[in-house]
Amino acid sequence: xxxxxxxxxxxxxxxxxxxxxxxxxxxxxxxxxxxxxxxxxxxxxxxxxxxxxxxxxxxxxxxxxxxxxxxxxxxxxxxxxxxxxxxxxxxxxxxxxxxxxxxxxxxxxxxxxxxxxxxxxxxxxxxxxxxxxxxxxxxxxxxxxxxxxxxxxxxxxxxxxxxxxxxxxxxxxxxxxxxxxxxxxxxxxxxxxxxxxxxxxxxxxxxxxxxxxxxxxxxxxxxxxxxxxxxxxxxxxxxxxxxxxxxxxxxxxxxxxxxxxxxxxxxxxxxxxxxxxxxxxxxxxxxxxxxxxxxxxxxxxxxxxxxxxxxxxxxxxxxxxxxx
Ligand SMILES: NC(=O)C1=CN([C@@H]2O[C@H](COP(=O)(O)OP(=O)(O)OC[C@H]3O[C@@H](n4cnc5c(N)ncnc54)[C@H](O)[C@@H]3O)[C@@H](O)[C@H]2O)C=CC1
Ligand SMILES: O=C(O)C(=O)CO
Numbered sequence: 001x002x003x004x005x006x007x008x009x010x011x012x013x014x015x016x017x018x019x020x021x022x023x024x025x026x027x028x029x030x031x032x033x034x035x036x037x038x039x040x041x042x043x044x045x046x047x048x049x050x051x052x053x054x055x056x057x058x059x060x061x062x063x064x065x066x067x068x069x070x071x072x073x074x075x076x077x078x079x080x081x082x083x084x085x086x087x088x089x090x091x092x093x094x095x096x097x098x099x100x101x102x103x104x105x106x107x108x109x110x111x112x113x114x115x116x117x118x119x120x121x122x123x124x125x126x127x128x129x130x131x132x133x134x135x136x137x138x139x140x141x142x143x144x145x146x147x148x149x150x151x152x153x154x155x156x157x158x159x160x161x162x163x164x165x166x167x168x169x170x171x172x173x174x175x176x177x178x179x180x181x182x183x184x185x186x187x188x189x190x191x192x193x194x195x196x197x198x199x200x201x202x203x204x205x206x207x208x209x210x211x212x213x214x215x216x217x218x219x220x221x222x223x224x225x226x227x228x229x230x231x232x233x234x235x236x237x238x239x240x241x242x243x244x245x246x247x248x249x250x251x252x253x254x255x256x257x258x259x260x261x262x263x264x265x266x267x268x269x270x271x272x273x274x275x276x277x278x279x280x281x282x283x284x285x286x287x288x289x290x291x292x293x294x295x296x297x298x299x300x301x302x303x304x305x306x307x308x309x310x311x312x313x314x315x316x317x318x319x320x321x322x323x324x
Contacts, residue, residue, distance in 0.1 A: 009295070014303070032053075071093045102289050108164055115258070144168075204231070208236070219235075
C-alpha cells in the first residue's frame with residue numbers, strides 16, 4: 001500500500017496512514033510538480049493524495065487507472081475530471097464541512113473590509129498618507145445592518161455565511177441555488193430567487209457555488225450591470241466564476257461599489273493588478289481553509305479516505321459514487 005502526497009500536509013494525516021502500514025511518499029520540493037512527473041511518480045503508487053493545483057485530467061486518469069483511490073485535499077473538485085475518474089473506476093474523495101467555518105470567516109472579513117475600505121486605508125498609513133485634515137466626506141464606507149445579502153450557491157459554506165450575516169447584521173437573505181434549502185428558508189427566512197433577481201436585489205452578493213461549466217464566467221459585465229451601483233461583490237469560491245477584466249471595468253466605471261476576492265484567475269494574481277490599487281477592493285491569496293483547525297481536519301479526512309480506498313471500502317467522502 002503506497003500513497004503519493006503531492007505537497008506536505010499536517011502530520012496528523014501522514015501518521016494516520018503510516019499507522020495503517022501505508023508507505024507514504026511526500027513531494028516536498030519548492031518547485032511545482034510538473035504534470036509528467038506527477039504521472040510517472042503516481043504510477044509507482046496505489047493511491048494519490050492530491051494537494052493543490054495539479055490538474056487531474058482525462059489523460060492523467062487514463063495513465064493512472066491502476067489507482068485504488070484519489071483523495072483531494074480540498075472540498076472543491078473542479079480540478080479533476082470526475083467523469084474520466086468514473087470511466088477509470090477510480091473512487092475520488094474531497095474534504096467537505098471541516099473547512100466551512102474557516103472559509104466563511106474569509107468571506108465575512110472581505111465583506112467587512114470592503115464595506116469600510118479597510119485594506120486600502122491600511123495601505124494609506126503605510127504610504128504615509130494618513131491625513132488628519134482629510135475631509136469628513138472622504139473614504140466613507142457603507143453599513144451592513146438590515147441590508148440584503150444574496151448568495152449564489154447556498155451549500156455548506158453559503159449557508160454558514162447566511163447564518164452569520166443574519167445573526168450579526170439582521171441581513172435579509174436571498175439565495176440562488178440548484179435546489180431549495182428548506183433549513184435556510186425556515187431558520188433564516190431566506191428566499192430563493194432567480195439569478196437575475198439575485199443580481200438586482202443584493203446589497204452584498206457572495207459567491208459560494210462550485211465551479212462548473214454552468215457557473216464559469218457567469219459574473220461578466222452584463223451581470224455586473226444588473227447589480228446595484230452600491231453593491232459589493234464577494235467571491236471566495238473560484239476565480240473563474242467572475243471575469244476579471246469585466247470586474248475591473250465594473251469597479252472603475254462605478255457599475256458596482258466594491259469587491260472582495262479570496263480567489264482570482266489566474267492564481268497567483270500579479271502584483272501590478274489594478275484591483276490591488278482600488279479603494280473599495282480587498283484581495284486575499286486563497287486562504288479560505290488556511291487555519292490550523294481546518295487544515296488538520298482536512299489532513300485527517302483525506303487520510304481516512306485513502307485508508308478506506310486502499311482497504312477496498314467505500315470512501316466516506318466519495319464525490320463519484322457511480323464507481324460502486
Ligand atoms: N477560498 C477557499 O479557500 C475555499 C473555496 N471553496 C469553494 O467553495 C465552494 C463551495 O463549497 P461548499 O459550500 O462546501 O460546497 P457545496 O457543494 O456544499 O455548495 C455548493 C452549492 O453551489 C450550488 N450550485 C452549484 N451550481 C450552481 C448553479 N449553477 N447555480 C446555483 N447554485 C449552484 C450547489 O447546489 C450547492 O448548494 C467549493 O466548491 C470551492 O470551490 C471551498 C473551500 C475553501
Ligand atoms: O477546499 C477548497 O476547495 C479550497 O479552495 C481550499 O482548500
